[in-house]
Amino acid sequence: MQGYVYIISNKAMPDLLKVGFTTRSPDERAAELSGTALPYPSVVEYSVLVDHAAVVEREVHRRLASLRVSQNREWFQCSRTKAIETVKAAAGSVVKADKDRAVEEERQRAVHEQWRRENEQRLRQELEAQARKEAYEASRKAIFDKYASQLATLSRVPRFYVFWLMGGAIVSALLLLSLPANKEPSFAFFVISFLIGAIPGTVLKELAEGQKMKSSGYVSVQAKRDAELAALQKRSGLSS
Incomplete structure (x- = not known):
C-alpha cells in the first residue's frame, strides 16, 4: 500500500x-x-x-x-x-519523495535572505543612481549659471522701444511716400505709423539678437560652456 x-x-x-x-x-x-x-x-x-x-x-x-x-x-x-x-x-x-520541515524552513529562509539581500542591493543601487543624477544635475546647473551672465551680456541689445521707434520711423517713411505731394500728414497718421511699427520693430530686435549670438565672443563663450558640459557628461556617464 x-x-x-x-x-x-x-x-x-x-x-x-x-x-x-x-x-x-x-x-x-x-x-x-x-x-x-x-x-x-x-x-x-x-x-x-x-x-x-x-x-x-x-x-x-x-x-x-x-x-x-x-x-x-x-x-x-x-x-x-x-x-x-x-x-x-x-x-x-x-x-519516492521525502520532505523535512527543518530543511524546507532553511530553504525558505535562504530564499528570503537572498531576496532581502537582492532587494537591499537594488535599493542601494537606486539610491546611488539617484544621488549621482542629482549631483550631475547640480553640476550641470552650476555650469549653465557660470556662463549665463557672460552670454547675457554678449547677446544684450537695446530695449524693445528703441526698435519700435525704428520700426515706426520706417513705416512712417514708407507711408509718406504714398501720400499726395500736396497733402500734409496728420497727427493720427504718425500715431498709426508708430503702432504698426511694433511689427518691424520686433523683427529688427530678433535680427539684432541673432547677430549678437553669432559674434565671435558669444560663440567662444558658448563653446567653453558646451565643452564643460560634455566633459561632465562623460565623467558621470549620464545624459542631459
Whole structure:
C-alpha cells in the first residue's frame, strides 16, 4: 500500500514524537491529531512516500521499540534526528519523495535572505543612481549659471522701444511716400505709423539678437560652456 510514513511533533509534548503512516496527506493527519485536546497544533517534522507504507512503519517501530512510551501508542521518546534517520534507514531505496520541515524552513529562509539581500542591493543601487543624477544635475546647473551672465551680456541689445521707434520711423517713411505731394500728414497718421511699427520693430530686435549670438565672443563663450558640459557628461556617464 503506497502511503506516507510521517513523524509528527507537538509543542505540548516536547520530548515525544509520533511515527505512523497514512495514505492521505501527512498535513491532514497532523490536523486530525491537533484536535481540541492539545493547546498547540501538531507539526509534520518529516514524511516520506513509499510503496509499502505499513511495512516501513512496522520496521521503524521495531527499531525504536525501546523508546516507545506505550505499546498501544505510536509515540516515541527520542530526538528528531534519530527518528528521521530511523525512517530513512527503514525505507531504504524504496523512497519516492521525502520532505523535512527543518530543511524546507532553511530553504525558505535562504530564499528570503537572498531576496532581502537582492532587494537591499537594488535599493542601494537606486539610491546611488539617484544621488549621482542629482549631483550631475547640480553640476550641470552650476555650469549653465557660470556662463549665463557672460552670454547675457554678449547677446544684450537695446530695449524693445528703441526698435519700435525704428520700426515706426520706417513705416512712417514708407507711408509718406504714398501720400499726395500736396497733402500734409496728420497727427493720427504718425500715431498709426508708430503702432504698426511694433511689427518691424520686433523683427529688427530678433535680427539684432541673432547677430549678437553669432559674434565671435558669444560663440567662444558658448563653446567653453558646451565643452564643460560634455566633459561632465562623460565623467558621470549620464545624459542631459
